[in-house]
Amino acid sequence: MAKSALSVGKLPSNPASAQPADRTITRPSGLVEEVYRRIRADILSLRLPPETRVSVDSLARELGVSQTPIREALSMLEANGLVSKRHFAGYMTSARMDRAQLDELFEFRLLVEPYAARKAAQGMGESDMAALTSGEEASSHDAFADMDTAFHRLIAQGAGNHLIADSLARLHIHVHIFRSCFRREITEEAVHEHDTIIAAIRARNGAKAEAAMRGHIERSYGRLRDFIKE
Amino acid sequence: MAKSALSVGKLPSNPASAQPADRTITRPSGLVEEVYRRIRADILSLRLPPETRVSVDSLARELGVSQTPIREALSMLEANGLVSKRHFAGYMTSARMDRAQLDELFEFRLLVEPYAARKAAQGMGESDMAALTSGEEASSHDAFADMDTAFHRLIAQGAGNHLIADSLARLHIHVHIFRSCFRREITEEAVHEHDTIIAAIRARNGAKAEAAMRGHIERSYGRLRDFIKE
DNA sequence: AGATCAAATATCCTATAGGATTTTTGGAAG
């Protein structure tokens, strides 16, 4: 994630990643980032399920730090839509997506991701293209979820537009949470669809990549929609 | 802006707005929100130009509050991409868009806004549609900038997808800042283009609205691009 | 004059404390 004044929704990137032989001086980078990542990880892993109250005091005691950095981290999480705040009542993890939100989310993905796939097929770097993996070798649902996130992230980045990559990354967080609530999704189909997309991108076939991505998202929507009765 | 777990990028909405006869008890809503809006307004009005250092101490003295709420507000602004932080060095307003970022921004708008215009034409509410204004009666560049923001916001909301509305709103902030740096833009053309779009939407002509919006954004890009030599 | 380095200042980051508000608990009345 390159520097970008427009790189809205700053998810503090892991400092230990993507720095092959960086000669920069080690910057402790502060407690806030660490607390941020900790809480964010807890939300993504459902250790903090949706609509769970998050107490500043409790977190301070649990993590052994004072309230100030925790409040800052929660403010950032709030700006990123992972928690919500009520005045004098504290923070709470956001509610799980309902049907209407799922619809909106996939409408947005359907608008942006096929376009991103086309552009990625046309201009993606060779190394990133080689790193694409369908998630076939995933050993668990959690492992597949992570590989799926990486798959879509790589393609979004391959489109060469930070705004596209960032907005899709932000949305994918909620897909991840939603999926984690229902562990019965069929991953085989998704793996096959991923393979089709990878093949189109490796062939530098933009139109085919776009169509394959569109189909993948539509089917993915169908697989997820059934989990909501409403 | 309706409540939405996905309503990422929470820009604390003005509490005095859009509450015609609300019977809810007055919630002071805290210093943080007020500080947030104050700093945000200062950035948008160029009272805090791009790449200006923002000192927590100075702000605390200037606003007469302690550092804690200011730090929280700045954390939110950072998550929204309006300021950036360097550890132990403080906050700084984000840099003005360069050519590459302008290109990415308008590529994104060109992808999303025409689609939003089509959907708005098909399903927009009558009252919102009546509120659409081209900005003809704007008396200054600043006034036109605000009306332009409202114009695009109404259409984005008319599309009925909070994710679309939110992401476009966030991007438009940067368009606003960019434009404010160069006050020589021709607004007459934009007004005319707005009128074309309004006519198409009022006629419930989705295809025409989409095309008109596409043309408007392309021309708007052309008008803004000239301000960057690089 | 320009560059270099050290001291002084300004600022940031985290911790702690006190007042204000919400939530919960417990008991009494219907």
Added chain:
DNA sequence: CTTCCAAAAATCCTATAGGATATTTGATCT
């Protein structure tokens, strides 16, 4: 048994203080 209300507990919100770091200033040397 349920409902309602008051007191207690927990929690939040803001302010202030002290240690740590970056930035600036100013003097010295080449």
